[in-house]
Amino acid sequence: MLNFKAKAAFAGLTAATVALTLLTAPLQAQEPRTVVGERYVPTIWVDPDGCEHWVMDDGAEGFMSPHVTPDGKPVCRRGNICGIMPTDQFFATNQHAINSAGKKRLQEFFKSANARTFVIAGHTDSRASDEYNVRLSERRANAVARVGRSVGARISDVRAYGEREPSVPNTSAANMAKNRRVEIYCLR
Amino acid sequence: MKYFKAAVLFVASLSVSACGDISDKTVDQNFGDGSSGDLSQMTAGIWVDPEGCEHWLIDDGLEGYADLRRTPDGKPVCNSELPRNTATGPYKNGSTFLDVL
Secondary structure, three states: OOOHHHHHHHHHHHHHHHHHHHHHHHHHHOOOOOOOOOOOOOEEEEHHHHHHEEEEEEOEEEEEOOOOEEEEOOOOOOOOOOOOEEEOOOOOOOOOOOOOOHHHHHHHHHHHHOOOOOEEEEEEEOOOHHHHHHHHHHHHHHHHHHHHHHHHEEEEEEEEOOOOOOOOOOOOOHHHHHHHHHHHHEEO | OHHHHHHHHHHHHHHHHOOOOOOOOOOOOOOOOOOOEEHHHHOOOOEEEOOOOEEEEEEEOOOEEEEOOOOOOOEOOOOOOOOOEEEEEEOOOOOOOOOOO
């Protein structure tokens, strides 16, 4: 068993060395080079959700591409998350049943949001396992979706992120409370 | 009608050929297509793709633009209740250009 582990580790090491040499080879060969290109400076078009897109008109052609952060999220001008429910006000710890006061508030929210359809996304803090948190956030997001559907709202998607998309680092009790949330996106 | 089409084509070819060097890519380059001005002022409609995901759609005269609609988490807006392969909304606001050509 030990022998096998050592072999595996050795194999891993060799693979790493090979990868490293592969990486350094083109670096050593690199010389200063001239980039041949044409200057394309875009302007920004803001979509009805408030999110930015790069746009250029090149004469007969037009080009458009989304303005995103390095992790793929759209860059938006107004906070286009239309509802953030701090879960502490709606759920007991580790539970996914919404208390009656919370249900009433949510029903009012869905009725007055004036949206065509909604997307619900559940989030937790980083305590407990990743797997448990994904399931907890899914149960909570589904509970919110059920309240929405009960007042006739159209829910086009329910998403469960668990602890994987914190809005702030999980470094204090206050921050963890901020991360325990269900986000509601309103699509008009 | 045929003459009109020819005239439109002629105007279009003029405006295209006049654009040998376009350094400012942030404004509409084609005059006579019903839209000109800053690209940030364009209005969009919604086009639903064959699988039910929504895209912003803009007809800016001679040019057309489309881009994916996303929620703040970066995921696409899908399961649309709008009909698929269909464009809705004011996406042609920027165009008087005859698209039947």
